[in-house]
Amino acid sequence: MPSTSYHLHLPDAFTSCVVFASPHSGRDYPWSFLRGTVLDDHTIRSSEDAFVDRLFDCVPQFGAAFLRAGAPRAYVDLNRACDELDPALIEGVSKRSHNPRIASGLGVVPRVVSNGRAIYRGKLPMSEAERRITRIWHPYHAKLADLLSQSRTQFGSSILIDCHSMPHEAVRNSKGQSPEIVIGDRFGASASSDIVNQVEAAFERTGLRVARNAPFAGAYIAQHYGRPSQNQHAIQIEIDRSVYMDERAVRPNKNFHQFRKLLRGVVAELAAIGPRDAGRMAAE
Template identity: 45%
Template sequence: MRSDYWDQPAFETIRPRRLVAPVVFNSPHSGRVYPERFLAMARLDHLSIRQSEDAYVDELFGRAPHLGAPLLRAHFPRAYLDVNREPWELDPTMFVEPLSDRFNTSSPRVAAGLGTLARVVAENKPIYRERLTLEDARMRIEGIYHPYHAALQKLLSESVAKFGLGVLIDCHSMPRLGRHGERATPDIVLGDRYGTTCAGPLVDLVETIFASAGLRVARNRPYAGGFCTRAYGRPQHGVHALQIEISRHLYMNEVTLEKNADFDAIKSLVERLIITLAGIDLVALAGISTLPEQAAAE
C-alpha cells in the first residue's frame, strides 16, 4: 500500500545550526496534515477529528532550534497514528482480519480506544466508518512510526555522544482539568514516571520556571508520561526524559481550536524554559557521571 504521505513529509527534524545543549524536544501529537484518504475513511467532520491534537505545541516550542536544540515534530495527526504508544498496540475490533498474539490488544490504552491507531477521538467519538485492514496498519507503523522513532533515537544518541548526556523533553498539551473555577486544578503536568525517567533536580528546575510565572504545576497526575518517556528515559545510562503537558485553555480556544490572546505569552514562557535548559550545565545539575560510551550502549 502506498503511503498516505508519499508526496509530503510525515514528520520533520529541525536541527540548530550549532548544537549547544543536550536537550531534544519532541512534539509527537501536534501534527495537522490530514491525508485525503484518511479523511474519506473517517465519519467525523474536520473540526471534530482535530480534537485529539496537541494543537500548536510545535509552535510553542518552535524556537528550540534557534536556541541550539533540535525539535522533532509530527506532521501526521494523532488521530491517524500515535507514536507515543507501543508500535503494535492495536484494537482487534478495528480490523477486518483477526490479530495474532504478537499484537498488544489488551492494554488500558487500547481499551480506551487510544492505541497506536486510535479508534476514537476526544469525548469517545468513533473515527472510522468501516474496519481497517492490517495492511493499512503496517503502512503507518512500518512506514512512519518506526522511522519517527529512529529519528528520535538518532537525536538522543548524538546528544549523548557530544555531551555525555541526553535529555528528552516530550511536548504535549492537555484538556483543561476540572470545571471552571474549581480549585487547584493544574495548568502544567510534569511526567517523569514517578521519578524513574528523569533526574529530580531537572524536574525541579522545569517546575520552578512554570510556577514562577504563576501557573499551577502538578507531577505525574493525571499524566505520568507515555511511551516515549518510559522507553527513552534511562537516567542510569545518562538519558533523561520528561513529559510536559500544557493546559490548552492557557493559549487556545478548546472548542474552535483558535489561538487566544495569551498564545504569545505562553510561547514566551516556553522560550524562557528552552533558554534556561540550553544555558545551564545539565550534566552537573543531573549529577550524572556516566561516560558517553556507556550511555550510547543503551
Template identity: 45%
Template sequence: MIVFKDHDIKAIANYSETLESGDQIPAFEVLSPDRQSVPFVFNSPHSGRTYLSSFLQTSRLDNTQIRQSEDAFVDLLIKDAQQLGAPILKANFPRAYIDVNREAYELDPKMFEGALPKHINSRSLRVAGGLGTIARIVGEQREIYRTRIPAAEGLDRIEQVYKPYHSALRGLLDDVQEQFGLAVLVDCHSMPSANSSKHNDQKADFVIGDRFGTSCSSWLSSCTVGLLQNMGYHVALNRPYAGGYITENYGKPARGVHAIQVEINRSLYMDEHTHEPHSGFQDLRQDLMEFLSALVAMVSENFSKELLAAE
C-alpha cells in the same frame, strides 16, 4: 517514510505554513539548530495537523471533530527552541492517524479486517480505552472510523510512519549523548482544560511527568517544576499525566538519558471549541522560550554534577 503530497491533503490548520502547488510535506521533520550546543532534544509527537483525504474519507467525523486528539499548535509554541542549540522533532501526521506515543503494536483486533501479527499487545489499558497505536476514538469517546480498517493498511502506517519516527528520535538522542555524555529529552504535549484539575484542587497550567521519578533525575524534575512555578504558573507533577510510552521508553537515567514530559493546558493559548489560537498564544510562546532557556542553562551549568550523578 510517507510523504504527504498537496493533492492528497484535505485539511491543514490556518495557523500553519501554507502549501504551494507541487509542495510535499514529510510525515515528520527535524528542525535542526545551526550547531548542537546543548544536551537537549525537544519532541512534539501529537501536534501534527496534516490529514490525508483518503484517511478522512474513512472517518465518520467532520474536520473539526477529528482534530480533538491533536496537541494543537504545540510545535509552533516551541519552534524557537532550536535557537537554544537543540533539535526539535515534530510530527506532521495527526495523532488520529497513528500515535507514536504508544508501543508499536498496541492494536485492537476488533478494529481491523484481516490478520494481525501474533505479537500485538491487545490487552493494554490504552487499547481498552480506544487509544492504542491506531486509535479508535478521539476526544469525548467519538468513534473515528465508519468500518473496520484493512489490517495491511494499519501495519503499513506502523512501517511507514511509526518506525521511521522512532528511528529519528533514537538517532537524535544517540548523537546528543555521544557528544555530551548524556541526553535530555523534553516531550511536549497539551491537555484539555477539563482534564487539568484531575487529582488536583486547582486547575493545572502545566503537568510535568517523570514516570514517578523513573524517567529522569529528581533534580531535573524539581528544576522543571520550580522554573514554571516561579513564573506564576500552577504546576502539577505526574497527576494526571505521568508520561507516556516515549517518556517511559527513552528515559533511562542510569544510562545517561533523561526524559521528561511537559503537558500544557490548552486554555492558555487556544479556544478549545473553535480550535483556533487566541490572544494568549504569543504570550505563552514567549514564556515557554524563557522557561526552556532557563532549563537549558541550568542543565548546561550543572549537568556534570547533577545529571551524571543519576547514572
C-alpha cells in the same frame, strides 16, 4: 498524498544536550484518511495537540533540536508502542492481556478521538495499520533515538523534553486551582529527580501552576526513552490547552502570543540544563 512522518528543526550549532519533541501536534492529514473517516474536518482534530509546535518553535535558537510530528495523532499515535494494536479496529488482531489504552480505543492506530468519538464505520485491514506504522511510526522513532544518541555522544548525557497539551476538562477542579502544567517522569522512573526539579522550577518561576504525574505521568515515549542509569532522561510536559487556545474552535486564543513569549524564557532555561557546549570545547 501520504502524511509526513516528522519535521526536524536543528540549531546552527548544538550547544545543549536537550532534545525537544512534539509527537501529537502533527496536522498533515492525508486526503484518503479524511475521506474515510466518519468525522468532519474539525472534529477529527479534537485529539490533536494543536499549536504546541508553534509554542516551542524557538527551540533551535537555544542550541537544541526540535522534532515535531507531521502525521496527526488520529492517524498514528507516536506515543504508543508499535504493537499496541486494537482488535476492535484492526482485522486479524487477537485479544491479549488487558491494556487500558487499547481498550479505550487509543492504540497506535486510534479507533476514537477525544470523548470517545469513533473515527471509522468499521474495521481497518491489518495491511493499512502496518503501512502507517512503517511509514510514520518507525521513521519518527528512528530519528528521535538518533538525536538522543547523538546528544549522549557529544555531551555525555541527553534529556528529552516531550511536549504535549491536555484538555482543560482533564485537570479542572472545583476550587479553580487546577494545574496549568503537568510534568510527567513516570514517578521518578524516566528521569533523575535533580533534572525534574530544574524543569519544574523553570515553569514555576513564570507563575504557572505546576503538578507532577497527575493526571498524566508519561506514556510510551517517557517509558521507552527514559533511562536515567544510562544518562538518558525523558520528561513529559502537558500544557492546559485553555491557557493558549480555544479548545472548541481549535484556534489560538487572545493569550496565545503572550504565552508563547513566556514559554520562550522557559525553553531557554530548559535548554541550559545539563552539560553544554561540549562540541565547541572539543574544537578549542
